Amino acid sequence: MANKPNIPKGTRDFSPLEMIKRNYIFNTIKDVYKLYGFQQIETPAMESLQTLMGKYGDEGDKLLFKILNSGDYLKKVSDDELLQRNPLKLAPQLCEKGLRYDLTVPFARYVVMHREELQMPFKRYQIQPVWRADRPQKGRYREFYQCDADVVGSDSLLNEVELVQIMDTVFTKFGIRVQIKINNRKILTGIAEVIGEAEKIIDITVAIDKLDKIGIDNVNKELKENGISDEAITKLQPIIALKGSNEDKLNTLQEVLSTSEIGLKGIEETRYILNKLSSVDIQNEIELDLTLARGLNYYTGAIFEVKALDVAIGSITGGGRYDNLTGIFGMPGISGVGISFGADRIYDVLNTLDLYPRESVEQTQVLFINFGEEEVSYCLPIATQLRNNGVFTEVFPENTKMKKQMNYANAKQIPFVVIAGENEIKEGKLTLKNMVTGEQSLLTKEELIAQFQ
Amino acid sequence: MANKPNIPKGTRDFSPLEMIKRNYIFNTIKDVYKLYGFQQIETPAMESLQTLMGKYGDEGDKLLFKILNSGDYLKKVSDDELLQRNPLKLAPQLCEKGLRYDLTVPFARYVVMHREELQMPFKRYQIQPVWRADRPQKGRYREFYQCDADVVGSDSLLNEVELVQIMDTVFTKFGIRVQIKINNRKILTGIAEVIGEAEKIIDITVAIDKLDKIGIDNVNKELKENGISDEAITKLQPIIALKGSNEDKLNTLQEVLSTSEIGLKGIEETRYILNKLSSVDIQNEIELDLTLARGLNYYTGAIFEVKALDVAIGSITGGGRYDNLTGIFGMPGISGVGISFGADRIYDVLNTLDLYPRESVEQTQVLFINFGEEEVSYCLPIATQLRNNGVFTEVFPENTKMKKQMNYANAKQIPFVVIAGENEIKEGKLTLKNMVTGEQSLLTKEELIAQFQ
Numbered sequence: 001m002a003n004k005p006n007i008p009k010g011t012r013d014f015s016p017l018e019m020i021k022r023n024y025i026f027n028t029i030k031d032v033y034k035l036y037g038f039q040q041i042e043t044p045a046m047e048s049l050q051t052l053m054g055k056y057g058d059e060g061d062k063l064l065f066k067i068l069n070s071g072d073y074l075k076k077v078s079d080d081e082l083l084q085r086n087p088l089k090l091a092p093q094l095c096e097k098g099l100r101y102d103l104t105v106p107f108a109r110y111v112v113m114h115r116e117e118l119q120m121p122f123k124r125y126q127i128q129p130v131w132r133a134d135r136p137q138k139g140r141y142r143e144f145y146q147c148d149a150d151v152v153g154s155d156s157l158l159n160e161v162e163l164v165q166i167m168d169t170v171f172t173k174f175g176i177r178v179q180i181k182i183n184n185r186k187i188l189t190g191i192a193e194v195i196g197e198a199e200k201i202i203d204i205t206v207a208i209d210k211l212d213k214i215g216i217d218n219v220n221k222e223l224k225e226n227g228i229s230d231e232a233i234t235k236l237q238p239i240i241a242l243k244g245s246n247e248d249k250l251n252t253l254q255e256v257l258s259t260s261e262i263g264l265k266g267i268e269e270t271r272y273i274l275n276k277l278s279s280v281d282i283q284n285e286i287e288l289d290l291t292l293a294r295g296l297n298y299y300t301g302a303i304f305e306v307k308a309l310d311v312a313i314g315s316i317t318g319g320g321r322y323d324n325l326t327g328i329f330g331m332p333g334i335s336g337v338g339i340s341f342g343a344d345r346i347y348d349v350l351n352t353l354d355l356y357p358r359e360s361v362e363q364t365q366v367l368f369i370n371f372g373e374e375e376v377s378y379c380l381p382i383a384t385q386l387r388n389n390g391v392f393t394e395v396f397p398e399n400t401k402m403k404k405q406m407n408y409a410n411a412k413q414i415p416f417v418v419i420a421g422e423n424e425i426k427e428g429k430l431t432l433k434n435m436v437t438g439e440q441s442l443l444t445k446e447e448l449i450a451q452f453q
Numbered sequence: 454m455a456n457k458p459n460i461p462k463g464t465r466d467f468s469p470l471e472m473i474k475r476n477y478i479f480n481t482i483k484d485v486y487k488l489y490g491f492q493q494i495e496t497p498a499m500e501s502l503q504t505l506m507g508k509y510g511d512e513g514d515k516l517l518f519k520i521l522n523s524g525d526y527l528k529k530v531s532d533d534e535l536l537q538r539n540p541l542k543l544a545p546q547l548c549e550k551g552l553r554y555d556l557t558v559p560f561a562r563y564v565v566m567h568r569e570e571l572q573m574p575f576k577r578y579q580i581q582p583v584w585r586a587d588r589p590q591k592g593r594y595r596e597f598y599q600c601d602a603d604v605v606g607s608d609s610l611l612n613e614v615e616l617v618q619i620m621d622t623v624f625t626k627f628g629i630r631v632q633i634k635i636n637n638r639k640i641l642t643g644i645a646e647v648i649g650e651a652e653k654i655i656d657i658t659v660a661i662d663k664l665d666k667i668g669i670d671n672v673n674k675e676l677k678e679n680g681i682s683d684e685a686i687t688k689l690q691p692i693i694a695l696k697g698s699n700e701d702k703l704n705t706l707q708e709v710l711s712t713s714e715i716g717l718k719g720i721e722e723t724r725y726i727l728n729k730l731s732s733v734d735i736q737n738e739i740e741l742d743l744t745l746a747r748g749l750n751y752y753t754g755a756i757f758e759v760k761a762l763d764v765a766i767g768s769i770t771g772g773g774r775y776d777n778l779t780g781i782f783g784m785p786g787i788s789g790v791g792i793s794f795g796a797d798r799i800y801d802v803l804n805t806l807d808l809y810p811r812e813s814v815e816q817t818q819v820l821f822i823n824f825g826e827e828e829v830s831y832c833l834p835i836a837t838q839l840r841n842n843g844v845f846t847e848v849f850p851e852n853t854k855m856k857k858q859m860n861y862a863n864a865k866q867i868p869f870v871v872i873a874g875e876n877e878i879k880e881g882k883l884t885l886k887n888m889v890t891g892e893q894s895l896l897t898k899e900e901l902i903a904q905f906q
Contacts, residue, residue: 005562005782008499008550013563015570016492016577023493035840037817037847037865039469040476044596045498045552045582046461046518065499066521068548070586074538082535085527094547095521097461099498109458110466117468119864121850124469129498133523143497156850158829165837279830280837329458364490376611377732384618384733387488394490397574397609411572412490 010134010142020360021347022145025174026127029147029341032169033125036162038149041124043106045131046097053092055105055328062088063133065142066095099131103148104325104338111152112329120153139313139344150338152325157269159337160302160321161276164286167306167317167339172283174346175355177309178316179285183292184270185299185320187253190263191239191290194256195232202293204228208240209291216240239290246274246288269301298322304339311352316345363392365452367409368418370396378425379418382445391452409435418448463587463595473813474800475598478627479580482600482794485622486578489615491602494577496559498584499550506545508558508781515541516586519548552584556601557778557791564605565782573606592766594797603791605778610722612790613755613774614729617739620759620770620792625736627799628808630762631769632738636745637723638752638773640706643716644692644743647709648685655746656681661693662744669693692743699727699741722754751775757792761802769798816845818905820862821871823849831878832871835898844905862888871901 007013014022030040046067053061073094074082081090100106103126111118127147136142149166151159164180171178192201203226207219214222219240223233238256242249250267257263270288277286292303301321308316319339326334350356366386368379379395386393394414396405409417419431419440430448433440443451460466467475483493499520506514526547527535534543553559556579564571580600589595602619604612617633624631645654656679660672667675672693676686691709695702703720710716723741730739745756754774761769772792779787803809819839821832832848839846847867849858862870872884872893883901886893896904 005504005565006501007497007504007562007566008501011497011499013497013567014495015567016494019493019495022495034815034845035843037820037845039865040472040815041469042467042472042475044460044464044466045584046464046596048459048461051458051460062523065523067552068519068521068544070515070518072538072540074540074543079536083532085525087525087527090527091521099520109460112458113460114466114468119861121861123847131498143499151850154850156852158823158848158850161833162848162850169840276830276833280833362487362493367490370611377729380614380729380733387622390488392487392490394576395611395615397604397607397611397615399609408572408574412492 008142010136010140012141012143020362021350021356022343023362024356025343025346025350026145026147028173029170029343030125030127032166032173033149035169036123036149036166038123038125041107041110041126042128043100043103043110043126045099045129047100047106047109049092049096049098051109051329052098052101052105056101060101064101065099065131065133066091067097067099068094069096100128101132102130103128103146103340104150107148107150108325109329111334112326112331115331118153121151121156121159122153123149123151125149139348141344145343147341147343148338149340150336152334152336155335157272157302158276160269160273161280163319163337163339164273164277164304165280165282167304168282168284170317170341171306174350176316176346176349176353177284178306179287179309180282181287181289181292181305181307182270182273183289183303184266185301185303186262186266186269187257187290188266188293190253190257190260190266191236193260193263195228195235197228197232200226200228204236205291205293211240242290246270246286249288249290266301273302302337308349311349313345313349315342316349317341364394364412364414365391366393366416366418367405367412367414368393368395368420369402369405370399371421372399375420375422375425379420379430382418382430382448385445385449386452389449389453461595463589463593465594465596473815474803474809475796476815477809478796478799478803479598479600481626482623482796483578483580485619485626486602488622489576489602489619491576491578494560494563494579495581496553496556496563496579498552498582500553500559500562502545502549502551504562504782505551505554505558509554513554517554518552518584518586519544520550520552521547522549553581554585555583556581556599556793557603560601560603561778562782564787565779565784568784571606574604574609574612575606576602576604578602592797592801598796600794600796601791602793603789605787605789608788610725610755611729613722613726614733616772616790616792617726617730617757618733618735620757621735621737623770623794624759627803629769629799629802629806630737631759632740632762633735634740634742634745634758634760635723635726636742636756637719638754638756639715639719639722640710640743641719641746643706643710643713643719644689646713646716648681648688650681650685653679653681653685657689658744658746664693695743699723699739702741702743719754726755755790764802764805766798766802768795769802770794817847817865817867818844819846819869819871820858820865820867821846821848821873822855822858823852824874825852828873828875828878832873832883835871835883835901838898838902839905842902842906 052064077093129143129145131143167180188201192198207222211219220233238252253267292305299320300323303320305315306317321337323335325336368383383393383395415435417433424430429442429444431440431442505517530546582596582598584596620633641654645651660675664672673686691705706720745758752773753776756773758768759770774790776788778789821836836846836848868888870886877883882895882897884893884895
């Protein structure tokens with residue numbers, strides 16, 4: 001009857017060692033969020049499909065994990081509908097609920113449902129798993145954690161400034177050297193306006209992004225292939241060739257976009273953010289990057305993305321300003337700005353660069369060796385005293401060979417072992433062994449306890 | 454198009470205030486688990502249905518949330534099968550995955566899959582949500598957290614001793630007065646053996662449990678109605694009337710069960726556990742309670758349950774010894790013992806008794822009032838300095854009325870507000886206002902920073 005167990009593809013178990021590393025990541029991010037006054041919320045894993053459907057495009061709808069209704073889930077379906085065998089059409093009849101796909105839509109739903117209780121601006125953070133029925137591949141999972149912070153109910157660009165400070169502080173704490181890229185949707189809209197190709201803005205940023213790889217001629221060729229007029233391509237040249245400091249770039253853009261009100265607004269916003277940031281001691285480089293166009297249909301102002309400098313991996317954090325997030329749930333006029341740390345990629349970067357702290361705060365510090373009943377009775381109150389003092393302490397539960405117990409200590413990287421056999425008990429003492437240096441000392445109970453204070 | 458949003462019945466959003474309370478509960482439990490050398494793991498929310506089905510009885514199978522397969526989930530189902538409309542039979546064809554129902558079965562699966570990496574005895578804790586399609590009612594949810602600790606790979610009763618210590622320490626830290634009930638499945642088996650009614654042990658414990666409410670005569674009547682022989686009922690009398698200290702009870706049982714090997718073994722185990730516990734300074738009362746029969750088909754040795762003394766609510770923690778947990782996955786011979794804290798009920802008890810700590814470690818400590826651009830530029834580096842020193846600090850993002858900003862500070866219970874207007878800036882100072890006492894002081898930047906060190 002016994003079947004060999006497995007877990008669903010794209011999901012993972014996390015071992016104690018992995019949990020220590022993951023907790024280190026989550027706690028570092030949490031601590032910084034809290035430094036800036038963000039408050040934690042949690043929302044249910046399951047949301048009504050009505051809340052989720054239509055929020056992530058057609059592709060997103062397909063990638064939602066849907067939960068079969070309890071009881072007779074076929075009740076409301078006719079024979080005809082069944083035999084049509086249309087999975088997409090049938091799913092909403094079989095399923096009312098789905099697993100959350102990100103933390104943003106549930107957050108918008110939360111804001112709308114709890115608007116009466118919320119003090120605006122509402123600064124929330126949320127660290128929970130999300131689920132996507134994506135094809136699993138290296139570094140892409142069907143269950144993964146998102147670590148989001150958003151401010152809603154405030155148009156102030158100080159929020160953008162703070163979010164950049166948060167990204168900078170988090171990666172400084174991790175010891176990961178990063179580049180923080182910044183862009184503004186309004187600048188992109190301005191560019192599209194000026195060259196009269198409003199529909200083509202994504203094609204344009206995609207092409208510009210290839211400049212380093214394929215050179216200016218090929219970029220221009222690609223733009224032309226995408227149906228962009230020669231005139232527009234000519235106008236685009238200073239933007240494609242945009243170089244120098246952020247200040248230089250903004251000055252160039254100011255000229256090119258001089259006729260676009262929205263473009264100039266984007267430049268002004270970016271100047272404001274960069275200017276304020278220059279006063280607060282940012283550790284990492286901030287670069288204005290026009291090719292940054294993530295979630296273009298979603299963001300309306302500043303756009304952020306973080307890249308690790310020493311590991312070739314995609315974006316490890318991103319975010320931006322969006323307007324009207326809650327409009328889809330009947331509460332218009334709420335602007336928000338947020339960021340999301342990619343915990344799984346950060347995990348990989350920390351591993352690759354070997355940046356995890358050497359000392360774990362979660363490991364057992366002392367193991368009492370078990371020599372039998374009498375010895376255990378001698379040790380138990382001392383172990384209890386150590387725990388009362390906050391020392392992570394174990395008493396080996398089995399009276400097995402010393403070697404096996406020592407192996408256990410080594411495997412769990414327990415730095416100290418207490419040995420109390422017949423001789424020690426006779427003297428009313430205990431032997432404390434340092435597992436790293438091998439050093440042993442014979443101590444009274446009080447001396448032992450004092451060692452760990 | 455906008456629909457009024459809702460969340461699935463039986464699920465909950467957790468507000469910042471609720472999260473602070475929940476984190477307090479989880480962190481307290483975690484900290485004690487770690488004191489005893491337990492290591493954290495996490496498993497995926499989704500498990501193969503094969504892993505979950507048949508582990509919780511027929512009722513449990515119905516209460517599993519099943520996840521519709523991605524893509525064409527009807528592919529393998531024939532027209533005939535569809536038209537039979539048998540929801541139970543059809544579900545495993547439409548769904549390969551389900552949401553975890555508890556943390557024990559995923560843990561057993563984990564142990565089997567990772568047995569090569571595990572150092573035995575393996576002491577793990579796990580704090581994650583589980584999902585059950587139960588009918589929602591007061592205090593019962595469809596998504597709720599379990600906080601489990603288990604030791605596998607050790608038969609030693611020292612593990613039972615430690616788990617009782619853990620329960621005692623956790624509730625002492627919470628300030629909740631509890632009674633820790635203990636029983637042993639082997640004693641119950643012994644009773645059934647001695648009276649020759651092996652099948653009736655649950656009926657017997659249920660009847661005994663009613664003694665206080667309905668009296669001895671009605672208990673005996675109920676036993677008779679359940680088909681228990683007069684002779685057996687006569688033999689049961691000393692057990693029904695069991696009273697006095699744990700020692701008294703064990704002595705009575707020792708006589709009644711003198712012919713049952715397994716019964717005597719259960720008594721010996723219980724004596725061992727109680728004896729060891731008497732040496733380690735337990736704060737709460739431990740009571741041997743024969744009516745404790747939770748998960749009888751599951752537990753094989755000690756059984757634990759914790760009841761709050763000052764709030765009428767069911768069991769708030771439970772656990773016990775089980776053998777062969779991993780046998781269902783083809784890995785026999787692994788014994789384990791574990792406990793599970795009921796976070797939601799503990800939450801209610803702490804609320805009812807108003808036992809949450811007054812000081813939250815997660816609240817913003819300082820809010821800088823926003824008087825406009827120049828003032829913000831003056832404040833930003835100082836706010837940054839405070840954050841660098843670990844002080845939770847906010848700068849109000851909008852230049853709105855002072856009153857609104859003060860309301861924000863009050864609503865978030867921020868204890869200090871910094872006011873730096875034209876006058877303060879002229880003097881190179883800041884006004885620090887204590888929001889509790891109303892006291893104000895004019896400080897230099899250095900003095901302000903020193904205040905929070």
